Amino acid sequence: MATETKTHPVLCTQCRQPMDSPVCCAGCGALNALPPSMFTYFELFGIEQTYDVDPDELRRKYLDLSRSIHPDVAGRNSDQERKQALALSSGLNRAYDTLRNPVSRAEYLLQFAGGPSPADDKTVPGEMLAEVMMLREEIDEAARASDAAALKSIKADVTSRHDEALARITAICHGAGLADPAAQKELRQQLNAIKYWNNLLDQIPTPVET
Amino acid sequence: MDSSQTGNMSEIIIGIDLGTTHSLVAYCDQAGPHIIRDQNGEGRLPSVLRFEPDGTVVVGWEARTHAVEQPRSTVFSIKRLMGRGYDELVAAGALEHLPYPVVKRGSETPGRDIAAVDVGEKLLTPPEISALILRELRERASRQFGREVRKAVITVPAYFDDAQRQATRDAGQIAGLEVLRIVNEPTAAALAYGLGVRGQLRARAVERPPGAGTTTDGSAPARGRAGSPQTPDPGAGDDDSLIAVYDLGGGTFDVSILRLCGGVFEVLSTHGNTRLGGDDLDREIVTLIYNEIEREFGINIDSPATQQGIRSLAENVKIRLTPAESAAVEVDLGRGRVYRRTIARAEFERLIAHWIDKTLTSCRQALRDAKVAAGDIRQVVLVGGCTRIPYVRRRVEELFKRAPYTALNPDEVVALGAAVQAGILAGLEKDALLLDVIPLSLGIETMGGAMGKLILRNTRIPCQATERFSTFVDGQTNVKINVLQGERELAKDCRSLGEFELRGLPPMPAGIPKILVTFLVDENGILNVSAIEERSRKATSIQIAPTHGLTPEEVRRMELESYEHAREDMTAHRLIDLRNQIAFDTAKAEQMLAKVGDELDPPYRTEIEQAMRELRRLGETSMDPDAMHRALNAFDRKAVQLAERAIVSTLRAEP
Numbered sequence: 001m002a003t004e005t006k007t008h009p010v011l012c013t014q015c016r017q018p019m020d021s022p023v024c025c026a027g028c029g030a031l032n033a034l035p036p037s038m039f040t041y042f043e044l045f046g047i048e049q050t051y052d053v054d055p056d057e058l059r060r061k062y063l064d065l066s067r068s069i070h071p072d073v074a075g076r077n078s079d080q081e082r083k084q085a086l087a088l089s090s091g092l093n094r095a096y097d098t099l100r101n102p103v104s105r106a107e108y109l110l111q112f113a114g115g116p117s118p119a120d121d122k123t124v125p126g127e128m129l130a131e132v133m134m135l136r137e138e139i140d141e142a143a144r145a146s147d148a149a150a151l152k153s154i155k156a157d158v159t160s161r162h163d164e165a166l167a168r169i170t171a172i173c174h175g176a177g178l179a180d181p182a183a184q185k186e187l188r189q190q191l192n193a194i195k196y197w198n199n200l201l202d203q204i205p206t207p208v209e210t
Numbered sequence: 211m212d213s214s215q216t217g218n219m220s221e222i223i224i225g226i227d228l229g230t231t232h233s234l235v236a237y238c239d240q241a242g243p244h245i246i247r248d249q250n251g252e253g254r255l256p257s258v259l260r261f262e263p264d265g266t267v268v269v270g271w272e273a274r275t276h277a278v279e280q281p282r283s284t285v286f287s288i289k290r291l292m293g294r295g296y297d298e299l300v301a302a303g304a305l306e307h308l309p310y311p312v313v314k315r316g317s318e319t320p321g322r323d324i325a326a327v328d329v330g331e332k333l334l335t336p337p338e339i340s341a342l343i344l345r346e347l348r349e350r351a352s353r354q355f356g357r358e359v360r361k362a363v364i365t366v367p368a369y370f371d372d373a374q375r376q377a378t379r380d381a382g383q384i385a386g387l388e389v390l391r392i393v394n395e396p397t398a399a400a401l402a403y404g405l406g407v408r409g410q411l412r413a414r415a416v417e418r419p420p421g422a423g424t425t426t427d428g429s430a431p432a433r434g435r436a437g438s439p440q441t442p443d444p445g446a447g448d449d450d451s452l453i454a455v456y457d458l459g460g461g462t463f464d465v466s467i468l469r470l471c472g473g474v475f476e477v478l479s480t481h482g483n484t485r486l487g488g489d490d491l492d493r494e495i496v497t498l499i500y501n502e503i504e505r506e507f508g509i510n511i512d513s514p515a516t517q518q519g520i521r522s523l524a525e526n527v528k529i530r531l532t533p534a535e536s537a538a539v540e541v542d543l544g545r546g547r548v549y550r551r552t553i554a555r556a557e558f559e560r561l562i563a564h565w566i567d568k569t570l571t572s573c574r575q576a577l578r579d580a581k582v583a584a585g586d587i588r589q590v591v592l593v594g595g596c597t598r599i600p601y602v603r604r605r606v607e608e609l610f611k612r613a614p615y616t617a618l619n620p621d622e623v624v625a626l627g628a629a630v631q632a633g634i635l636a637g638l639e640k641d642a643l644l645l646d647v648i649p650l651s652l653g654i655e656t657m658g659g660a661m662g663k664l665i666l667r668n669t670r671i672p673c674q675a676t677e678r679f680s681t682f683v684d685g686q687t688n689v690k691i692n693v694l695q696g697e698r699e700l701a702k703d704c705r706s707l708g709e710f711e712l713r714g715l716p717p718m719p720a721g722i723p724k725i726l727v728t729f730l731v732d733e734n735g736i737l738n739v740s741a742i743e744e745r746s747r748k749a750t751s752i753q754i755a756p757t758h759g760l761t762p763e764e765v766r767r768m769e770l771e772s773y774e775h776a777r778e779d780m781t782a783h784r785l786i787d788l789r790n791q792i793a794f795d796t797a798k799a800e801q802m803l804a805k806v807g808d809e810l811d812p813p814y815r816t817e818i819e820q821a822m823r824e825l826r827r828l829g830e831t832s833m834d835p836d837a838m839h840r841a842l843n844a845f846d847r848k849a850v851q852l853a854e855r856a857i858v859s860t861l862r863a864e865p
């Protein structure tokens with residue numbers, strides 16, 4: 001389909017000006033004919049590849065680009081245009097969802113650095129699995145007894161463990177760099193861990209708020 | 211660019227709220243969205259149809275008014291059957307309360323399950339019946355604009371799955387409408403609400419003269435909420451705020467959490483129940499009355515007419531209990547037996563509490579999914595007639611800890627929002643943009659009958675996921691994929707959207723072909739599947755057998771049939787009109803002949819008398835409207851001399 005190849009910086013196929021985001025030309029408004037899969041998620045937004053993403057800036061760029069490429073705006077004239085708008089906005093939506101969440105952002109950076117995938121390495125730090133099993137039993141017991149106070153305290157406990165894991169993830173991403181296999185291994189484990197904590201949080205029934 | 215949508219430059223796009231109990235149609239121009247009303251100023255069209263034995267269909271108020279007398283031929287709440295299979299509906303007990311007959315439509319494809327309504331001479335699927343409602347609305351719009359309307363935006367409950375959305379789009383096509391967009395009802399409501407507030411802010415900014423002490427900002431013409439008695443919440447107009455839309459309709463419930471910022475309406479999450487609505491609240495009263503009649507008189511209500519009567523009564527009680535503290539009920543059971551009873555508002559509230567509890571559970575889930583607290587919500591917009599019930603308002607207020615926004619007419623706000631979306635598509639609303647989500651996870655059946663999720667619920671749309679498939683046996687040329695929608699772990703507990711069959715794979719050893727399948731959910735929340743074989747980069751043909759829906763061929767056939775039908779109807783109408791005209795013109799000629807016949811030249815008199823007899827005979831026997839039209843014209847020309855003589859005679863007689 002696309003015969004153009006990727007250049008640096010990306011040039012608009014219409015007006016040949018360098019593009020801020022390869023999704024859509026800020027100058028002439030043309031949509032890029034290249035599939036979004038040819039670019040990193042950071043490139044799609046025209047932002048620096050780093051863990052420290054400014055959420056407000058990301059959101060502003062996301063909304064601005066959506067205004068130009070959403071099928072309601074950009075896909076009305078022909079089937080070809082609509083296909084392009086669908087491809088671009090679904091690519092942009094995925095990139096946005098990945099980058100705005102600190103966990104999926106770390107996962108994306110780890111994958112980019114060539115680190116282990118969740119399928120490659122399923123390990124978690126230290127004694128965590130035993131703790132998870134214990135907490136799961138406590139949740140079941142408290143839910144059976146409809147013990148709102150106990151559920152609340154378990155929730156607080158799991159939330160603090162979740163936050164600890166997130167703090168570690170942030171620290172590793174800020175550290176010496178994800179090229180280091182030891183850093184990759186630790187990040188993998190913490191990302192696996194946070195999945196367990198999230199699952200546990202989902203299992204805690206929310207008592208009816210008063 | 212500046213051409214109004216109602217001008218001749220661009221094609222009109224209407225916005226339609228296809229509701230369980232009522233449907234509305236609206237359009238958008240530079241001044242904003244407007245409801246298109248009937249001659250009586252009523253915007254709502256009851257989603258009720260009566261099928262007469264002679265094949266004619268009555269849609270709207272008349273069908274609704276006479277539902278009690280004709281319970282078996284009156285179809286209502288068809289939206290509850292859209293995109294759902296007969297077996298499913300039976301399993302859910304959804305057909306028990308319907309007085310009209312619903313059957314399973316025959317199909318050659320095993321596993322396919324489609325419900326249809328038996329309307330006498332034939333079976334009609336829910337999309338075909340909904341199409342009759344859409345056609346009525348389309349004609350109302352065409353009359354308003356004096357030309358054919360062919361394009362529409364149609365709203366659906368946010369919690370509608372793919373099959374229900376497809377069914378709605380099919381209904382539009384059968385009605386001769388190009389459905390440009392399917393929009394979620396709460397999102398449409400937010401659009402109408404948000405533009406109203408923004409319009410008001412703009413109007414205020416314009417109205418306030420620099421340096422002037424007092425302003426009249428209360429009288430600013432606010433779009434969508436003009437003349438409302440309620441002053442807007444001070445936080446509601448913030449240019450970046452969270453709102454919740456609570457939509458309790460006739461048959462469905464939705465809640466959506468949105469972030470409004472600079473004209474972008476971003477849905478963060480949505481939750482709901484497509485089997486919970488005003489119908490269910492009515493049924494609580496119906497059940498109460500049935501049980502008490504049985505206890506008191508030992509009578510089982512089994513006549514469809516009485517059932518329908520009690521249903522209407524229950525709906526009426528629900529409506530009366532909004533302003534009143536109690537409502538009196540009386541049912542004449544014949545032979546001097548009369549059931550009498552007063553239902554207090556508190557009692558009604560106890561009866562419906564468990565339903566409202568369910569809606570609040572959905573609200574809490576939506577808040578969780580949006581990762582916001584109830585207290586972060588700046589405004590709660592109410593949609594649907596049932597949100598007029600004081601108990602519903604009270605419970606919603608308790609949850610969100612703020613009084614809901616009630617200035618918008620909850621019956622009209624969705625149609626107005628649909629018209630705004632039509633305006634966006636027509637380029638009239640350049641500021642606004644909707645970013646919506648998929649309400650239910652999408653996936654495929656994996657080995658062992660599990661649901662393998664590919665796209666999670668509340669993912670922004672458009673979105674896509676890809677999955678690789680291969681073959682299990684040597685030389686296999688077909689691969690079947692069962693596509694599912696739902697949140698449950700097992701495939702059997704989710705809804706099957708259809709079997710997608712990849713065909714024509716080159717025969718290779720097992721596991722060698724690599725087929726990349728792309729699942730794309732478009733801006734309408736509708737799934738599109740495509741596949742390529744990665745080695746050959748060849749697109750693979752996909753055969754889709756919708757489990758509960760219609761194939762594109764079936765929809766096209768229905769569209770054609772309904773078009774033919776419309777032509778027949780038109781011919782019938784024309785014949786009746788022409789016959790009336792012939793009867794009128796010949797009777798008039800006869801009168802004139804009696805008065806002035808003696809004054810005419812004898813040959814002319816003979817000629818006109820003969821022409822009159824021939825035309826009469828033609829009017830009574832002919833089925834050819836064109837021949838009748840020609841004959842009528844010829845006769846009228848011939849009769850000019852007669853008419854002139856008659857006028858002269860009248861003038862003579864007058865002084």
Ligand SMILES: [Zn+2]
Binds near residue numbers: 026
């Ligand atoms: Zn350009």
